[in-house]
Amino acid sequence: MENVVGIDLGTTNTCVAIVEDGVPTVIPNKGGYKTTPSMVAISESSKRLVGHIAKRQAVTNAQNTVYAAKRLIGRRWESPAAHAVQQSCPYTVVEGPHGDVRIRLRDSVYSIPETSAFILQEMKLVAEQYLGGTVERAVITVPAYFNDNQRQATKDAGRIAGLDVIRIINEPTAAALAYGFGKDLERKVAVYDLGGGTFDISILDIGRGVFEVISTAGDTFLGGEDFDVRVMDALIQSFQEKTGVDVADDRMALQRIKDAAEKARCELSVAREALVDLPFLYTTPSSQTFHMQEPLSRDTLEELTRDLVERTINICDKTLRDAKIDKSDLDDVILVGGMTRMPLIQSRVAEFFGLEPCKGVHPDEVVALGASIQAAALVDEAIDVLLLDVTPHSLGIMIVGGYFHRLIEQNTTVPTEASHIFTTVRDNQTSVKILVLQGENDKATDNELLGEFILSGLRKAPKGEVEVEVTFSISADGLVSVAAKDLETGREQSITVTATSGLTEDELQKLVESSQHYMVEVRASEEFERQRQQAERLIADVRDLFPQVQGIMSGTSFGRDAISKAEGVLDRAEKGIKSQDARSLEEVVESLERTLNMFRGVVSKTGLV
Amino acid sequence: MRLALNPQVRAETLPLDPQEYFVLSRVEGQPSVGEIIGVSGLGPAVTEQILEKLLELGALARVEAPARPSTPTRPPHERRARADERRRTRLRQQLAAQVRPPAGAAKPQRAPTGTAHAVASPPPPPPPEPEPEPLPDTVFIEPVPGDDARLDPSLGLAVYDQRVLLAMDDRRQTLSPYEFLGLAPTDDLKAIRAAFRDASRRFHPDAYHGRSLGSFGGVMSRLFVDAKAAYGALQRADVRAPLVAEREAELERRRQRQQQRREAAAAAEALARNEREAEAAQRRAARAAQRAERERERINTARRAKVAEYLQGAAAAEGMENFAAAANNYRLALQIEPEDQDIRARWESTRAKARRIRAKDAYSRACSLIDLGHASEATPLLVEAAQADPTTEHLAHAADAVRDQDPVQARELAMAALRAMGEEDKEGKVKRRPTVEADLRLMIGRAFLAAGQSQSARQQAVLAQRLRPSDPKARALLKSAKVT
């Protein structure tokens, strides 16, 4: 069976899983961890670092380390999110050529899908190493409340990473899938997913292997990162009050405080008190050194972040009311995401739903597991589950007056379709421009623009006489297509709306190629590294025997000849290692092996070994 | 005999109806006919008929060799095949419930309600009427014909499924929400939800991911949208109500028809039972009558034998002049045959004879005793003679004999003697000499005198004197009578 993996590309952590013999399993990375930090950095030597290594060097290389890129993916430069990230992140955010957001790391500018692709590529490698075969297809999860541009950007990230993304699915849906897979459940559940960057709430009806999403809502810019900011701000303020020093401009100090803030938060999930201890946090130009020693209690943390928790609860409340779901109809609440380890969240959720949350799922792994299940269900018909997901945002077009006319309401199960008849607004109007929008705002421009197209060749007629029927359909894999039909002439035009990830097809193509190159390089350098290690081991062994062999053999001219040949081989080997050339190193390794064998033979014949 | 699918024949291309296709789909490996009947749920007759047809069409082949376990070398599409099978099983579960013609199509009308025919069915009772087909819980949509131009066997979708999908797509505008879900109208929200889930599995394109579906992708998406909308609509009680009511009415009609059929059957059965019972009673009565007849016969025979025996005895006794014994025998025979007048006459005559003889006998013995001077000892014999043969003589003698010992009896006897004498006179049979009569009157007179009836005694004395004038005895009597 072909390997199709499921990847939870999180704001903070990324996790990859696969269904093996019908069992969904998380694939550990090279370090043995089941999740990999969603971090990418460019080292001083222009080396690309991903995951734990990137995280480890983040403090010292904060400016060139990307974290929480997911908060920017598929966003426009003018969006508030881009703005917020710009304010709070140590890396440099710049405007892309298509109004998108890009990141400058050292001398290069990277698009967000690209940085995400670095992570995905890493996960691909992790999976390939574990499975011992290539991994070419994947299901990737996104927050349920992501819009189509964000989804498309995620898909593009997969493509850049050399993955055929067979489906983008929603994180809470995936979690529910993992929760209910293999059990013959008949339940209505709520999935509360608060991760590092996003919040989602989804209500599902599970039964007969069908996972039907009834309603979903969320906030794509609400997560652990925001909790960190609250704690950081409090720490910085207190530090300033105590020392008079403002660290706001010191990127390294900020990065340390951020790490410490997160660490303290996690500690406070189990302890009531934590100490933020950052020695040598700041050194003034006059070489005066300040240390941070700041106690933090759970109560303080809860005070600082209570409103954020309430925001999630309000969203839950609204979505339940909108979908007309009675809380008492719910059989279970599933907590997903690292943030749900916070006691305040657990108690608020339990209080709100009147249910003790389900303890049976691993908050960091369920999403990836669910993605792998969906992957298996799509490619392997033996896996008998069906996901009925909904479109989280309303879809419509701009009508006269700049208003947004909804054609497909949010929380409509996909695939779906809807049509509407429009009339011309000007006399002799021969073409009509259709703007496809997504969102909940009545004002068209406040919504996300997915695409536009022009229906031309309309009959010339007084205004209001030509009728155009516009049909929107969303396919099971989320593709939006729009067909417009002149009802009088029957003339029909249709397009598939490709949401914009911020990258053009050309750019994408180039990125895919360079990523392939990078993979080749990575593979080559891995191979070289292996050879180098072997060569070094052999050189050491030969050198060990060298004095003995010299003693035994230097008496004969044949011996002297052999010794000088061996010296030549060692010389070449050292040059080969320096040259970074895998090919020549491979030859030298062979010569080294022969020399070592010969040396061993000489030594053992004379009985000295 | 075992059967197997003929791999050369594509079932989808055959002119089969759903039932036949269903039976065909039951053939996995090399089942026996019995096994197929077992899993078809259609009963042996129907199944066998269908198997005949399938064999004729070549869809099935006879396998003579014993079934071997199927070889594990299945094509790489095994999984797909299994998934297909699962899907089809689901579809077929719905088909298993009887085929119902599409709504709107002319329904073959059953016997109109209200004309349940209560037939007096002749015994033996008719074979039990098959249960009326239950109204299925699922709805069956007639697939489009197998030669529909839109069908494409090269797609990753079984042709039968294509036919069903096309049929539904063609009728999208007219199908009821329940029909989209393949469910019979019900208010059971759970069942509706389950039906929606099953419909999702049939229509949602994800269930066929990676297969080439051609234009069917669009068809399925449309049908999914419809199923979803139907599911949504059916959450509303006011949408369900009329449809459920319609079905309820149909169910009720069926129930009524069934009820009527049941009642008719029950009535026929009751009738037959009554008849059977009446007959049995008749037979029982006839048997009893026969028994009684035989018994009577037996008794009659015995009686006749007895009577004959008695009559024989009587005849014999008569022959020997033993009239007492003869009378006794006749009496016994008469007890058996009380109506037999002949016997009765004979009994009476022999009894009379016997009595006369006995009386004569007693009288003569009394006379001898009197002659010998034992008058007192003769008295009982004279009374006996009077009783046995109450002639005037016997009575008079007896009265005279007992007059001293028992004057009352004497008077009785005297009176009886007078009555007998009167009767004898009336009949004129007896011609007595006057002197004999005089004697008799004297005897009677003496008896009267003894009983104190001197008047009567005198009268007799006078009569006696008249018959035999100057008779001393008469004078003496007259004198005695006068004295008193």
Ligand SMILES: Nc1ncnc2c1ncn2[C@@H]1O[C@H](COP(=O)(O)OP(=O)(O)OP(=O)(O)O)[C@@H](O)[C@H]1O
């Ligand atoms: N024990 C803990 N207590 C409190 N918070 C925690 C704990 N463990 C992890 N977190 C927080 O959870 C967040 C990460 O959660 P998670 O890995 O589920 O997010 P993600 O999947 O990467 O993000 P997202 O789903 O939003 O894209 C971080 O903000 C982290 O600080």
Ligand SMILES: [Mg+2]
């Ligand atoms: Mg997450």
